[in-house]
Structure formats: C-alpha cells, structure tokens
Amino acid sequence: MSACGAGGGSGAAAPSPAASTARPAAGGDAQPDKGSAARGDIQISGAWMPEPARPDVGAAYLTIRNSGEEDDALVGAATTASQTAEIHTTKTADSGASVMSEVEEVPVPAGGTARLEPGGYHLMIMGISDTPAVGDTVTLTLEFAGGTEVEVDAPVLERAQGR
Known part of the structure; x- marks a missing residue:
C-alpha cells in the first residue's frame, strides 16, 4: 500500500505555456488547459497533476x-x-476508510x-x-496492452483548479 492520497510532484520539467493558459468555462470561471494526445485508437484528454502535497x-x-x-x-x-x-485505485474499506493500492x-x-x-x-x-510547481509540465508515457504507447504533457495545477 502506498501513500496515494498524499499527492506528489514531478521532476525537472520546464514551465509550459499551455499549463498557464486558461479558457472561460460556463459560468465565466477560467479553467486551465489540460494535456491531450492521441495515437492509433487511443486518445488521452484532461491530463493533469495536482500540485504535490x-x-x-x-x-x-x-x-x-x-x-x-x-x-x-x-x-x-x-x-x-x-x-x-x-x-493505483482507491477503494473504501469496511471501516469506511479510503485504501489505495496498485493494480495491474x-x-x-x-x-x-x-x-x-x-x-x-x-x-x-x-x-x-525535483518537486514540480504550479505552471510546470510533467510528461507521462502511457503503455497499453495492445502495444500502443502514448506520451502526453500534464500541467501541474492547484488542486482546486484541476477538478
């Protein structure tokens, strides 16, 4: 079991212009842009990393x-x-506590x-x-069972911004 809910950071990622841009959302609140990428039949959207706790x-x-x-x-x-x-995944234990564990x-x-x-x-x-800060970008490489590998840039956002 790991400290999943603790939030974490990332390595030496340079600030990204995409991480600091925002677009108006319904209701007028600015929403930060999140990472997206595609390869073959796999599309990734809404990629982000909360500022590490x-x-x-x-x-x-x-x-x-x-x-x-x-x-x-x-x-x-x-x-x-x-x-x-x-x-990882988060599940609720019989006690009602959240338990995080690795999945295959x-x-x-x-x-x-x-x-x-x-x-x-x-x-x-x-x-x-090297803990990333809000405005940095972390590159994620995702591997799929079918052989596809997709690389996506995930901006580091304030926790409340990402949701």
Missing part, C-alpha cells in the same frame, strides 16, 4: 478513450517526474472510456527528486 509523491489524472473495435487496457506508465509511476491494469473497452480521477484509478508518481 508532499515533495516526493504525486498523482496524475486523465481520461482515456478507445475508439477501436478491440478492448485494451492501460498496463504501465512512466514519467519525467520520477523513476517510479504505478497504476485499467480496462479500456472498445468504443469506451476509462477515467483516472481523484477517488478512483490514478497514476501514482513516487520518488520525485
């Missing part, structure tokens, strides 16, 4: 769309932020979507040596 541990969130006719699964991840990135994969059905979001599946980034 601890200097050595962080999390990243995103949405995966599989436009293909075959089921796929996220099976691995790497990041510029650290040497260790794992796929996140299923992404054919024509379907999988969301990595607070309180559910997420990427756990551990062993961060």
